Each structure stands twice: as structure tokens, then as C-alpha cells.
């Protein structure tokens with residue numbers, strides 16, 4: 001029986017583009033390697049038309065659908081935890097057009113983030129959201145997760161850059177919102193779809209805003225004797241309404257990992273914390289922004305401040321920052337990347353708490369984060385084969401999330417909820433909030449076949465309190481009762 | 482549905498719910514003081530199957546007054562959130578503000594200015610409008626050219642659904658992707674899904690200096706082409722507006738930000754403009770506000786959306802078709818064209834020029850929609866799937882259908 005519809009899938013997309021059996025092992029998790037799952041097949045349609053046929057077939061068979069881009073997500077969002085079929089965008093790689101007048105790009109969902117900026121460059125344009133994974137992650141994945149990145153401090157997360165989408169819904173119907181006016185006609189469905197983590201359908205095409213390349217860019221690093229001092233410097237800069245384009249912090253463990261890796265950027269190893277700030281725009285405003293950073297960095301005890309002298313040095317400084325997660329692979333085989341948001345007035349306090357929580361559990365924690373947005377990434381290096389270490393990692397991750405929420409923070413700033421944080425949705429939202437999200441989901445996908453067991457606990461918070469979620473790597477630890 | 486008139490039905494709702502009545506722009510409305518009263522009003526409306534229309538100060542109602550619709554017996558009863566006003570949270574150093582829906586936009590602007598910040602949309606004309614009304618109407622200011630539309634700066638919301646459920650989405654911090662962005666759905670939904678109770682916005686730094694220019698251009702089509710050239714020459718422009726009034730066509734624009742940068746950029750803009758534009762320094766904010774008021778939606782009859790690439794062409798078509806006295810107000814950053822009424826005639830039917838703009842426009846929306854216009858509406862209709870999604874969402878969030886007496890096409894369940 002099963003074989004029949006899988007054969008039909010092969011007929012639609014070609015036999016090589018349906019992956020089953022042991023070959024599908026590479027697809028059993030995303031960047032959250034703690035959560036694994038095997039579906040019945042992985043299918044790779046070429047375009048919207050093939051996706052429609054695939055989705056209609058899966059609707060007929062009542063099979064759950066897990067959309068997938070490059071699988072760089074860090075919350076298990078693209079993992080088929082409940083089986084079903086993974087529909088991937090690996091073959092949807094075409095950049096259809098770049099409109100330099102309207103500053104718009106029309107692309108397929110599987111286009112890799114950084115490829116768009118490369119294609120836009122000859123037109124004097126670039127695509128602003130720059131997740132550190134931008135050399136691999138797809139624009140469809142970015143839309144689904146409303147991804148961020150260092151320069152989202154100035155430019156905002158993906159949602160501010162999505163002008164239109166084409167989506168194939170659970171029934172195989174095409175929702176074409178590509179040629180939309182600047183303001184949506186009727187309800188803002190593009191805004192709803194962005195950040196919905198693949199739960200409303202398969203995004204097959206995206207129309208994105210492009211920005212003019214900045215006239216002037218300056219990048220500096222400031223070396224601090226403590227992480228506290230770097231955090232305080234950022235909080236004060238935010239209070240002074242700094243208009244930088246990126247404000248990042250890296251701590252000592254991360255600096256060492258980067259400097260020992262192929263991403264070595266020349267960061268000073270003696271630094272307890274490094275502040276990486278970039279300003280872009282007109283020459284005069286950029287200079288004023290950098291002057292303000294210099295002044296505040298000195299006030300907060302920076303030991304050394306260095307400016308990137310040329311494009312090559314700037315690129316090196318960013319390669320180090322963007323390679324930081326990968327570089328942590330030198331510390332231990334696995335990395336748990338937390339993603340929480342702290343009020344920007346309480347950065348120092350929450351970062352210090354995260355460190356304490358890790359220390360108490362004898363864990364190695366590195367901090368590299370989008371400080372300007374208060375978006376923390378306490379990264380815990382561990383070895384998945386050590387069961388007790390895994391338990392301590394999960395406990396620490398959970399306590400960090402709770403500490404953040406208790407202090408007015410949020411559960412995720414850019415990586416999404418996925419499977420990882422589903423239980424914790426109840427720490428931030430109540431039954432009515434979550435049931436309202438369910439009502440929206442049920443209106444669009446009544447059979448709940450799109451990316452099941454993600455984001456929303458099935459029966460809101462009752463489920464969490466009454467015995468737990470089947471697939472949360474966190475189990476019910478720490479969930480409020 | 483009851484056959485009584487709107488005012489009688491408002492009284493019935495008031496009696497049944499214990500909520501006081503008020504008057505907004507000569508309309509009798511319910512004026513709840515808190516969430517409890519609002520929930521009572523909605524409960525009573527559900528019991529009696531009365532349609533309701535959430536409003537703020539009624540500033541967007543000039544062209545779509547419930548009492549102006551064809552079938553007064555089915556006119557929705559306005560519920561004004563005016564009394565649910567006030568800033569709830571503004572922590573210096575966070576760059577955000579959270580306020581109740583009934584807070585007047587200008588009060589909110591004043592409150593945030595005290596900490597050296599400003600609201601992310603320049604709605605200069607919105608002196609009486611409330612935060613909730615502005616968000617529900619999906620409004621943005623001309624400075625979207627620099628900052629993007631207002632909906633991009635909405636961080637979170639609390640709403641009440643028609644069954645009285647209180648529901649939050651998003652949060653109060655600048656960055657957050659937890660759960661679905663339902664606040665994006667409510668923004669611009671014109672009260673058809675839920676009643677916005679409070680909202681959090683991202684703030685911007687108050688500019689040190691503003692500068693603006695105004696220059697005559699031959700016509701709208703060539704003015705728009707000029708606007709694109711100016712944008713190319715100066716990517717930091719905050720706003721760029723083209724107006725056609727009795728006194729001619731003018732291209733106007735402005736810069737804001739660090740004083741030194743604005744001074745240097747204004748020289749560049751003047752060079753790119755050529756000719757002898759008027760230049761405003763100290764007067765720039767006043768000029769901007771005046772222009773904002775001119776561009777208020779309720780002074781216009783139609784809104785046309787166009788891709789920037791087709792906008793000049795479209796304006797050419799419009800200029801050829803429209804009587805010379807018809808006003809145009811064009812937000813050059815968004816390709817958004819407002820067409821003023823010729824005289825003060827109420828819009829009751831599709832204009833003769835609607836067919837001719839065809840492919841160049843992505844949308845054509847009457848700013849005043851009368852019920853009978855829905856039926857004959859064949860403008861830039863959304864696709865069947867889009868309409869279907871909108872209907873499913875409307876029915877999912879408001880199964881009783883009390884918000885469904887929509888004044889916008891494409892939203893009401895069939």
C-alpha cells in the first residue's frame with residue numbers, strides 16, 4: 001500500500017528525487033541533533049507545480065508533511081518527529097529576477113541566503129538579514145523561522161524583508177501573494193506565514209526587499225576585561241539610541257575556539273569579552289556612531305580598540321563571528337545552542353546567570369550573541385554519548401530560558417520554537433493565547449498535517465501539565481504547573 | 482437580525498451589558514471602561530446577533546460610517562475603545578513602548594519623545610486617531626521609505642476575540658519569534674478578526690535635525706520618474722511625496738537623523754533635484770505635518786497600489802483620465818496613490834478610470850466601501866485561495882460572525 005504512493009511520488013519528481021531507507025539517515029535531524037526522527041520518504045520537488053502534485057497526493061493519503069530547507073535549524077523544526085514525508089527545497093534554487101528599481105528579488109525557496117546578496121551586488125543592492133548560517137541556510141527556511149542575524153539590529157529580522165510569498169497549502173492549493181501591493185490587500189497573510197515554522201504550508205517562492213549597498217561601513221572590535229563590562233557598554237549604548245548596524249559580543253571560550261579554527265580572525269585571545277560593532281550609512285553618521293562606541297567602550301574599561309583597516313580585515317572579523325558555532329566543535333563534539341531574549345537593560349544580569357547555571361552543572365558554556373537586540377546564545381559544548389552530560393545540558397538550557405522569561409525576556413529571538421521549546425510555550429503564553437494560535441492553525445490546516453508536533457503543544461498547556469509531550473527533548477522538566 | 486435602528490440597538494447592548502454609551506463623531510457607540518465590560522458587550526452582541534464595529538476615535542470613519550451603509554438595520558454598532566487608554570510600559574533603554582488601544586497617537590508620540598525617542602510611523606495627520614485604530618486600519622506614514630511600514634514595528638498585541646477570549650501574541654521586546662505573529666494578522670484587519678486591546682511598538686531615535694524640500698514638476702508621471710532618480714542619488718531620504726492639487730504638481734521630500742549627516746545629504750539632494758526647490762530647515766517638521774494631513778485617507782476616495790517600476794506609467798494614465806480638479810497624493814516609497822474625490826461626492830460606484838489602469842496596478846481599493854459596492858466589485862480581487870484563507874481565518878477567530886459586517890471587500894464570509 002505504502003509503496004504505491006511513494007512510487008507515485010517518484011513519478012511526479014523523478015526517482016532520484018525521492019529518498020527512502022538508509023539514504024534518508026542524513027535527513028533524520030536538523031541542527032538540533034538531540035532530536036531525531038525517520039519519516040517514510042524525503043521528496044524534492046523542482047518547483048511550485050511539482051509541489052502542488054506532491055501535496056495533493058500526500059493530502060489524499062493523509063500523510064503528515066515536514067517542510068525542509070537546508071536543515072540548519074536549531075530547534076528540530078525540520079525533523080520528522082511524527083514520521084510522514086519531508087518535502088525539501090534542495091532543487092528549488094533559481095533566482096528568477098532582481099528588480100533594481102523596485103529593489104525586489106523573486107526567488108525560489110531553496111535559494112541559499114548568501115547567494116541572493118551575491119546576485120544583487122552588481123545592482124548595488126544586498127539582502128539584509130544575515131544569519132550566521134547564511135552560506136548554507138535557505139531563504140524559505142529563513143521565512144519559516146523569521147530568522148535574524150547580526151545586522152538585523154539595524155535592518156530587522158526576515159519578516160521586515162518579505163514582500164510576498166507563494167505557498168502550497170496542506171491540500172495542494174496555491175496561495176500566490178507575490179505581486180502584492182506595498183500594503184496587503186485584506187489580511188496580512190504574508191506577515192502571518194513568516195515565522196510560522198512551516199505549519200501553514202510549503203513556501204515555494206519568495207519576493208524579498210533588497211537594500212542599497214551602504215556608502216560607508218566601519219567595523220571595530222573592543223577588548224574588555226570582563227563580560228559584565230561588555231554587556232554594560234552595550235546597555236548604555238542602546239539607552240543612548242546608538243544607530244549601529246550590528247552589535248555582537250563573544251566571550252573568552254568562544255574567542256579561543258574561533259582562533260583555533262579555520263575561522264581565525266585575529267581576535268585577541270587575552271580578551272575576556274570582545275565587542276564587535278559595525279556602523280553603516282553616510283560617512284558622517286557612521287563616524288559619529290563609532291565615536292560614541294569608542295567613548296562608551298573606554299568608559300567601561302576597554303583595554304584595546306581596533307578598527308578594521310580594509311574590506312579584507314572586516315570580512316575576517318565577520319568570518320570569525322559567523323563561524324563561531326562551527327568553531328565550538330573544537331571544544332566538544334556537540335553543541336547546544338540556546339536562543340533567548342533578555343531585556344536590553346538587563347543583559348549583564350542574565351548573561352551572568354547563564355554562566356552560573358552552567359558552572360554549577362560543570363558544563364562548558366560559550367557566549368556569542370546579538371547583544372544589541374538582547375538576543376543571547378549561551379552555547380553549551382557537550383558530548384551526546386555522555387548521558388549524564390546531556391541531562392545537565394538540557395537542565396541548564398531550561399533554567400536559562402526560565403531565568404530569561406522571569407526577567408521579562410522571551411523564549412526565542414530567531415531560531416524558533418520547533419520541538420525544542422514547545423513545552424516552554426506555556427511559560428510565556430496561557431491556554432487562551434495558545435488556543436487562539438490553534439484556531440488560526442485549524443482554520444488553515446484542519447487536519448494538522450503540516451509540520452505536526454511543532455511549536456504548539458497539542459492541547460495547549462493542559463498537555464504539558466498532564467504528562468508531557470512525546471517528542472520534547474526537554475521532557476517536562478521545569479514546566480510550570 | 483433585528484430591524485431596529487443602530488442607536489436603538491446600541492441602547493439594547495448597553496442595557497444588557499451594563500456598559501455606558503458614548504458618542505463618537507455623531508454615532509452612538511458603546512464605550513466600555515475595561516476588559517470586563519467589553520466582554521459583556523460582546524456577549525450581549527452574540528446573544529442578540531448584533532454586528533459590532535470596534536473603533537477608536539472614529540477618525541477613519543469619514544468614508545465608511547456604519548450609518549451610511551445601504552441597509553441601516555444591519556449596520557454594525559460601534560464599540561469605542563477611547564476609554565481604554567494609557568501607556569502601560571516604557572522602560573528607558575529598551576526602545577519599546579506598550580500602550581492601550583485607546584491611547585491617542587499624539588499622546589503616545591509625546592510620551593516617547595520625553596526619552597529621546599519617536600514612534601516608528603510619521604502619522605502627522607493623526608491628531609485624534611488612537612493607537613488601536615491606526616493599527617487596525619493598517620496605516621503607515623510617508624517615512625516608511627526609510628523605516629518600512631508601521632506593521633513591521635508591531636512587536637506584540639493583546640486582543641479580545643468575539644467570544645470574550647483574551648489572547649496575546651508576540652511580546653514587548655525588540656526581537657522575538659515565539660509563536661505565530663498573530664499581531665501581524667490583526668494589524669490592518671480593520672476590526673474583522675478581534676478587538677485590539679494593547680500593542681507594543683519598536684521606537685526610533687528622535688532625529689537631531691530635519692530638512693525638507695518642495696519643488697514644482699510638470700506632471701505626476703515625470704515627477705515620479707524624478708522621485709526615483711532622487712532616491713537613487715540619496716538612499717537616506719525619509720520620505721518622498723508627490724501631490725497634485727489645484728495649484729499644480731509638486732515633489733516633496735525630507736531627511737532626518739544626525740544633524741551633520743542631514744546637512745551634508747541635503748546638499749546632495751539639492752544637486753540631484755536641479756532647478757530651484759524650496760528648502761525648509763526649521764520649518765521642515767511643520768511642512769511634513771501639513772503634507773501628512775493632506776495625505777489623510779479620509780480626504781481621499783480611492784487607494785491604488787502599484788509596483789514602483791510601473792508607477793510613472795500608471796500616473797500618466799490617471800492624469801489623462803481624471804478631471805483636472807481631482808487631487809492625487811502619491812507616497813513614492815510605497816507606490817501608493819491616493820485619489821481624492823472630485824468635489825465632495827460620496828463614492829458609491831466604481832470609477833470610469835478603474836478599467837484603464839488594469840495591469841499597472843496591483844490593487845485598487847475604495848477608501849469608503851458601501852455594502853452594495855461589494856457585489857459589483859471586480860477590481861483587483863484577491864485570488865480565490867486568498868479569499869478562502871481570509872474567510873477561514875475570519876470564521877476561525879469569529880465563529881459567531883459579529884465582527885463580520887466588514888467594510889472591506891474580500892473579508893466577510895460569503
Ligand SMILES: Cc1cc2nc3c(=O)[nH]c(=O)nc-3n(C[C@H](O)[C@H](O)[C@H](O)COP(=O)(O)OP(=O)(O)OC[C@H]3O[C@@H](n4cnc5c(N)ncnc54)[C@H](O)[C@@H]3O)c2cc1C
Nearest residue numbers: 067069070071072073077132138140141144148198203414
Ligand atoms: C552555524 C549556525 C548558525 C546559525 N545562525 C543563525 C543566526 O545568526 N540567526 C538565525 O536566525 N538563525 C541561525 N541559525 C539557525 C538556522 O540557520 C535558521 O533558522 C535558518 O533560517 C534555517 O534555514 P534552513 O534552510 O536550514 O531551514 P530548515 O532547518 O530546513 O527548516 C527550518 C524550519 O523552517 C521550515 N521550512 C523550511 N523550509 C520551508 C519552506 N520552504 N516552506 C515552509 N517551511 C519551511 C522547516 O519545517 C523548519 O520548521 C544558525 C544555524 C547554524 C547551524
